[in-house]
Amino acid sequence: MSVLRVNGLRMWLPGTARPVLDGVELSVGEGETVALVGESGSGKSLTSRAVLGLLPDGASVEGGVEVAGQDVLALAPSRLRELRRRTVAMIFQDPRAGINPLRRIGDFLVEGRPGSQDRARELVAAVGLEARVLRQYPHQLSGGMLQRVMIAGALMGDPKLLLCDEPTTALDVTTQAEIVALLAEVRRRYGTGLLFVTHDLELAAAIADRVYVMYAGRIAESGPAATLFTRPRHPYTAALLAATPRVETRQARLATIPGQPPDLRTELTGCAFAPRCPRATPQCHDDPPEPLVYGEGIVACHHSIPGGERA
Amino acid sequence: MIARFVLRRLLELALTLVAASFLVFGAVHLAPGRPETFLLGGRAASPEALAAIRAQYHLDDPFFLQYLKWAGGVLTGDLGRSMQYRSPVLGLIEARLPSTLLLITMAAVLVVVLGIGLGRLAAVGGPATDSAVLVGTSVALGTPSFVAAIGLLWVFSVQLGWFPTIGSGDGLPDMIYHLTLPSLALALYWTGWLARVTRGAMKDQLALEHVTVARSRGLPERLVIRRHVLRNALGPVATVSGLTLSGLVISTVLVEAAFGIGGLGALLESSVQVKDFPVVQAITLLVVALFTVTNLIVDLCYPLVDPRVRLGVRSDAG
Ligand SMILES: Nc1ncnc2c1ncn2[C@@H]1O[C@H](COP(=O)(O)OP(=O)(O)OP(=O)(O)O)[C@@H](O)[C@H]1O
Ligand SMILES: [Mg+2]
Numbered sequence: 001m002s003v004l005r006v007n008g009l010r011m012w013l014p015g016t017a018r019p020v021l022d023g024v025e026l027s028v029g030e031g032e033t034v035a036l037v038g039e040s041g042s043g044k045s046l047t048s049r050a051v052l053g054l055l056p057d058g059a060s061v062e063g064g065v066e067v068a069g070q071d072v073l074a075l076a077p078s079r080l081r082e083l084r085r086r087t088v089a090m091i092f093q094d095p096r097a098g099i100n101p102l103r104r105i106g107d108f109l110v111e112g113r114p115g116s117q118d119r120a121r122e123l124v125a126a127v128g129l130e131a132r133v134l135r136q137y138p139h140q141l142s143g144g145m146l147q148r149v150m151i152a153g154a155l156m157g158d159p160k161l162l163l164c165d166e167p168t169t170a171l172d173v174t175t176q177a178e179i180v181a182l183l184a185e186v187r188r189r190y191g192t193g194l195l196f197v198t199h200d201l202e203l204a205a206a207i208a209d210r211v212y213v214m215y216a217g218r219i220a221e222s223g224p225a226a227t228l229f230t231r232p233r234h235p236y237t238a239a240l241l242a243a244t245p246r247v248e249t250r251q252a253r254l255a256t257i258p259g260q261p262p263d264l265r266t267e268l269t270g271c272a273f274a275p276r277c278p279r280a281t282p283q284c285h286d287d288p289p290e291p292l293v294y295g296e297g298i299v300a301c302h303h304s305i306p307g308g309e310r311a
Numbered sequence: 312m313i314a315r316f317v318l319r320r321l322l323e324l325a326l327t328l329v330a331a332s333f334l335v336f337g338a339v340h341l342a343p344g345r346p347e348t349f350l351l352g353g354r355a356a357s358p359e360a361l362a363a364i365r366a367q368y369h370l371d372d373p374f375f376l377q378y379l380k381w382a383g384g385v386l387t388g389d390l391g392r393s394m395q396y397r398s399p400v401l402g403l404i405e406a407r408l409p410s411t412l413l414l415i416t417m418a419a420v421l422v423v424v425l426g427i428g429l430g431r432l433a434a435v436g437g438p439a440t441d442s443a444v445l446v447g448t449s450v451a452l453g454t455p456s457f458v459a460a461i462g463l464l465w466v467f468s469v470q471l472g473w474f475p476t477i478g479s480g481d482g483l484p485d486m487i488y489h490l491t492l493p494s495l496a497l498a499l500y501w502t503g504w505l506a507r508v509t510r511g512a513m514k515d516q517l518a519l520e521h522v523t524v525a526r527s528r529g530l531p532e533r534l535v536i537r538r539h540v541l542r543n544a545l546g547p548v549a550t551v552s553g554l555t556l557s558g559l560v561i562s563t564v565l566v567e568a569a570f571g572i573g574g575l576g577a578l579l580e581s582s583v584q585v586k587d588f589p590v591v592q593a594i595t596l597l598v599v600a601l602f603t604v605t606n607l608i609v610d611l612c613y614p615l616v617d618p619r620v621r622l623g624v625r626s627d628a629g
Contacts, residue, residue, distance in 0.1 A: 052527050083529070084527060084528060089528070099524070100525070101543075101617075101619060102617060111525075137619070139619050150524075
């Protein structure tokens with residue numbers, strides 16, 4: 001059974017010519033780790049926030065987002081709050097911006113959960129912090145410690161699904177590794193499903209069971225982490241991999257693929273990646289490719305790479 | 312730590328008051344016009360009579376000596392004698408202080424309650440409410456307090472007869488009744504200002520990620536607004552509230568005149584006109600003292616509003 005099932009999610013923002021999310025299909029199984037990767041602006045954050053029912057002002061949506069069997073986009077406000085309290089939680093990119101600077105860490109953790117002081121103490125220890133941070137203010141803690149606090153806060157309601165939107169991007173490299181290890185430990189210990197949004201393909205390969213590659217609001221390719229990164233079928237996945245520097249010089253941001261992702265003010269007729277794609281043909285510019293199943297993966301491409309070699 | 316900070320600030324406050332008293336004294340004495348002409352009421356006087364008056368008020372002493380005599384008196388509670396009323400300044404001030412203090416207090420309460428309330432309404436009440444509050448505060452900011460006073464008087468006293476037109480009443484309930492319209496006139500401008508500041512500060516907070524995080528954790532919206540948006544907006548609101556008090560004190564002069572309230576403002580106004588310098592000096596010094604004390608209180612409150620601010624070190628972190 002899946003804890004998260006996103007079905008044909010479309011989202012329109014005011015003043016744009018095309019949906020910013022265009023038919024996103026995605027699922028996370030119980031206790032599974034799923035990575036969502038793609039360039040900046042591809043819609044990863046909008047997707048993960050939509051899972052919590054957090055939509056930008058003026059957005060209209062179509063399609064379904066089911067968390068533990070409940071349709072998030074159709075829930076009454078009180079039911080939605082209950083879902084956020086108990087079933088799904090989110091960890092954001094910048095922990096320093098995410099915790100109210102005027103309140104103590106302890107107040108942040110137990111907020112909205114009267115009588116949960118013991119659980120807060122237990123989780124603070126579980127994420128590797130000392131109990132005294134409960135009495136401290138955010139400015140007294142480092143970024144890595146604050147991200148641990150965020151993780152503890154997310155676990156307060158014992159959620160089935162944890163959304164992580166680039167949880168390590170704002171941290172230095174050693175701290176990144178610690179936080180990733182902690183998240184893996186959380187998954188193992190509490191059986192939480194993880195949707196992990198990241199720019200970092202190597203990180204995705206290391207932590208995820210399955211990976212979704214997003215481009216311009218659409219899922220270009222998805223599949224098991226092992227095969228997707230060794231044998232990419234979508235030219236965009238291949239280009240991303242080719243643009244990723246090897247281990248030693250790993251960077252938070254992706255190196256460049258020639259060209260720019262399409263602007264939201266232009267309509268798309270065919271495949272969103274066609275203008276930048278080395279394999280593109282006139283067909284690619286005219287017809288949007290349908291997702292096709294290849295083994296355990298799904299690829300939306302008219303000319304997917306046979307056998308999935310690197311481009 | 313706190314004790315040392317307070318001590319340092321009290322010392323600063325004392326120095327400020329000394330400097331201010333010197334400036335006040337100097338300004339009053341440098342202003343054109345000779346006080347003894349008023350005392351004589353335009354009558355011709357013999358040089359002996361003039362000299363006697365000048366001696367009584369030490370007008371022929373060197374400037375600095377005059378200042379020292381006056382400052383020494385202030386320190387021992389002797390504010391001098393009014394030339395206009397021919398009685399001690401302290402008594403004149405004491406008689407007028409209650410109505411002025413009540414007026415300023417009522418106006419300050421109105422400003423804080425209405426200003427923060429309207430600002431909050433504008434920030435979270437949706438676009439239509441926001442526009443309505445913006446229009447309302449523009450009107451408030453564009454209306455000088457004496458115009459507001461005349462408008463209120465005309466509608467509620469002259470036309471509807473709900474409130475008295477003049478005077479400040481006897482006994483607290485009657486005084487409050489008499490001072491209702493004056494305090495509204497006084498509060499109008501500053502309410503508009505505080506509402507604008509509150510609205511802006513709350514909108515700034517609403518755009519911050521910690522508010523999104525609070526919502527993402529399933530907190531009820533009214534709790535998010537109260538605890539994370541309004542609470543975090545209090546920094547600028549507190550600063551502006553301190554400034555507001557100074558503004559209220561200054562505007563009382565006009566409002567007291569419009570409503571015929573015999574308060575400190577009216578006393579100051581008439582004393583300036585006749586160059587009754589002991590009264591002008593005393594009231595001005597009182598106002599300066601009020602400003603500096605308010606400022607100190609705001610500074611002492613800051614760490615309560617924001618734990619990142621240690622006493623004496625105001626951080627600029629938002
Ligand atoms: N509140 C908003 N109003 C208008 N446009 C928005 C809003 N939020 C996001 N967008 C636009 O939607 C697109 C997708 O944004 P999103 O934040 O989901 O990208 P992302 O994949 O998370 O990128 P990044 O890796 O930079 O975080 C971007 O083009 C962005 O400019
Ligand atoms: Mg993002």
